[in-house]
Amino acid sequence: MGIPYPAVYHPNQNPYQAGVIPPNAFVGDPKGVPIQQTIFRDTPAPFNCVYCGSSGVTTVKSKPSLAAVVGCMMPMMLGICFLCPSMDCLWHKYHYCPSCKEKVADFEKSDPCVVMDPPQWTQQSFALPASY
Numbered sequence: 001m002g003i004p005y006p007a008v009y010h011p012n013q014n015p016y017q018a019g020v021i022p023p024n025a026f027v028g029d030p031k032g033v034p035i036q037q038t039i040f041r042d043t044p045a046p047f048n049c050v051y052c053g054s055s056g057v058t059t060v061k062s063k064p065s066l067a068a069v070v071g072c073m074m075p076m077m078l079g080i081c082f083l084c085p086s087m088d089c090l091w092h093k094y095h096y097c098p099s100c101k102e103k104v105a106d107f108e109k110s111d112p113c114v115v116m117d118p119p120q121w122t123q124q125s126f127a128l129p130a131s132y
Helices: 066-078
Strands: 035-039 046-048 055-057 059-063 092-096 103-107 126-129
Touching: 035 046, 046 126
Parallel strands: none
Antiparallel strands: 035 126, 046 055, 059 092, 092 103
């Protein structure tokens, strides 16, 4: 008989594991709607601030990551570093509340070997409503 094989979800079978944003997700200002979870990525995210209680869209600031430094060093043999400023998708993103200016989340690029991933130049942030 053997051990039963559990169902495995592949990215092509489950669109949400592949990064598809659910159809009921907020991508802009939540306008006071209670949010269950916010996914902070490269772009400004809708959120409810835990510090000041306001709702809105975060302000994003970028900082170079190790992947950006690696990407910058690759063309260094030619004597130029053109990837760092232009490859914003490789930079860490820090999300701040526009009202109280407190840092509410960060999205850090953890893999220094991911120098280029054209399908995901920017990963859109979103939030799921509390009724989801």
